[in-house]
Amino acid sequence: MDYSKLTLSEEDALKAQIFTCWSVPIGLPFSEDLLVRVKLQLKPDGSIENLEMLDHVKMNTPGKEKFRTLADSVRRAIQLCNPLKVPTSGYERWKNMILNFDARDMLGG
Amino acid sequence: MIRIINLFFIISFLFSAKAYSLIEIDITRGNLDPLPIAVSPLFQDDNSKRNSINELKIENVGSEISLVVENNLKISGLFNPLSKEAFLQKPDIAHLKPRFEDWALIKAQALITGKVTIEDKKLKVEFRLWDILAGREMMALAFTTVPSNWRRVGHIISDKVYERLTGEKGYFDTRIIYVSEEGPKTARVKKLAIMDQDGFNTKYLTLGNELVLTPRFNPTSQMVTYLSYFKNLPRVYLLDIETGTQEVVGDFPGMTFAPRFSPDGKKIIMSFAKDGNSDIYTMDLENRIVERITNHPSIDTSPSYSPDNRFITFNSDRSGFQQIYVMKSDGSNVKRISFGKGLYGTPVWSPRGDLIAFTKLHKGKFYIGVMRTDGSGERLLTENYYQEAPSWSPNGRVLIFYRETKSNDKGEGFSAKLWSIDLTGYNERQVQTETDASDPSWSSLLSN
Numbered sequence: 001m002d003y004s005k006l007t008l009s010e011e012d013a014l015k016a017q018i019f020t021c022w023s024v025p026i027g028l029p030f031s032e033d034l035l036v037r038v039k040l041q042l043k044p045d046g047s048i049e050n051l052e053m054l055d056h057v058k059m060n061t062p063g064k065e066k067f068r069t070l071a072d073s074v075r076r077a078i079q080l081c082n083p084l085k086v087p088t089s090g091y092e093r094w095k096n097m098i099l100n101f102d103a104r105d106m107l108g109g
Numbered sequence: 110m111i112r113i114i115n116l117f118f119i120i121s122f123l124f125s126a127k128a129y130s131l132i133e134i135d136i137t138r139g140n141l142d143p144l145p146i147a148v149s150p151l152f153q154d155d156n157s158k159r160n161s162i163n164e165l166k167i168e169n170v171g172s173e174i175s176l177v178v179e180n181n182l183k184i185s186g187l188f189n190p191l192s193k194e195a196f197l198q199k200p201d202i203a204h205l206k207p208r209f210e211d212w213a214l215i216k217a218q219a220l221i222t223g224k225v226t227i228e229d230k231k232l233k234v235e236f237r238l239w240d241i242l243a244g245r246e247m248m249a250l251a252f253t254t255v256p257s258n259w260r261r262v263g264h265i266i267s268d269k270v271y272e273r274l275t276g277e278k279g280y281f282d283t284r285i286i287y288v289s290e291e292g293p294k295t296a297r298v299k300k301l302a303i304m305d306q307d308g309f310n311t312k313y314l315t316l317g318n319e320l321v322l323t324p325r326f327n328p329t330s331q332m333v334t335y336l337s338y339f340k341n342l343p344r345v346y347l348l349d350i351e352t353g354t355q356e357v358v359g360d361f362p363g364m365t366f367a368p369r370f371s372p373d374g375k376k377i378i379m380s381f382a383k384d385g386n387s388d389i390y391t392m393d394l395e396n397r398i399v400e401r402i403t404n405h406p407s408i409d410t411s412p413s414y415s416p417d418n419r420f421i422t423f424n425s426d427r428s429g430f431q432q433i434y435v436m437k438s439d440g441s442n443v444k445r446i447s448f449g450k451g452l453y454g455t456p457v458w459s460p461r462g463d464l465i466a467f468t469k470l471h472k473g474k475f476y477i478g479v480m481r482t483d484g485s486g487e488r489l490l491t492e493n494y495y496q497e498a499p500s501w502s503p504n505g506r507v508l509i510f511y512r513e514t515k516s517n518d519k520g521e522g523f524s525a526k527l528w529s530i531d532l533t534g535y536n537e538r539q540v541q542t543e544t545d546a547s548d549p550s551w552s553s554l555l556s557n
Contacts, residue, residue: 023142065276
């Protein structure tokens, strides 16, 4: 068993929470830019210690307004889901995680 | 011995790295419900309210503007404006500093606040868009106009909010031109009419003496082109909405129809029919030079340019049945793109450039649909007894079209109404008009 990862059921439970919190901006036209990556640092109770937008430079780049819109929606989703319902054990496994918010399938052409 | 110690450290490092490696989770689904938004009435002080009554006969124009915004956001299908009865904070305080926790309590994710003053015959508006969950301001704007423009102010605010929250331009500060219809089916009186996209401010541009059909906006000016009758022949006309001046387009020895402007507004593209054959022509509006684009012994009609002016889509029965074609704007490289069952017509290129909207007739039903510009990915958005003539919103997200109901043998029960549907196919709505209506055409954004 790989103790560095979440179990499938732990990962599914986290995903299910975030799915309900993420209001996808369904007006966005399809593009390859519909992926927002976020690094989270969590406290043992699942509340957010730190949130880092991994592509934060793009958020204020002229011509990337659609990315900024998607990134805003991701930030709202994380705030809405805060604190996350996290596994009861193995804090070291999940205290840092990267969430890849990928709207390409949902907004596909 | 040293090698053994090194090996121990390497193994220890690998194990510890594995134990605490960063996990990654892909979030590929989300909530597709409309975004909950609170539209707080724009605050107006007592002095301004008195001026509002004097100028506009409206006591609280701030509330009225917020209703325009609320309605626009609601009909887009992308937002869920929350009931004002649930608001905990009053507009004057909310505009200065919202208590985010109060708005979060009613599940708002975004909030619009603002202030309106009417002084010296000027309407001054400031508004702010707030991100409730992040507890920060997303946008703040202020502008001044004449008080009678208050509905437009609501549309402009709606466009700004829409753009900030969806990432694409709005379509609210726009107008619709259409054919107003009254009277029994056998003797309809048809006039050109124009209104705001939400159905307000209707004006009639013709008197109803002559039949009018297929009005189309110039994307760059206040001109429209349409079909009417001149010496008992259908002819393409140009009309300046501001001045009311109209003229027949070109001197064609026959029937001209299905006009539409090029995206730069410099040309009209249309069909010209002679001796039972119709082909596609353009006319340059500056030098009036006419150019023949197709030359085929079939019926070529309903031309529409791509937004970059490089291509034209049209329908033709050159294959034996009416289908959609795409060609270069000089008429070369003609390719059929529709291959589904049924007949295809009225193709219109999206302002985004990625899709072509069309009307389809199959087994006695009419459909409004879209396909990619190479004909792939056909999607039928709506089906009905009779509907046609889709026209795109300027952001390429919504289509407006008209739908007729079946009449009985005496011609009773007939009606024609405007409808809109967005690209999801779920947000279908009737567009309010004062009379029956057909042949709608959507303008560009009035303010950019």
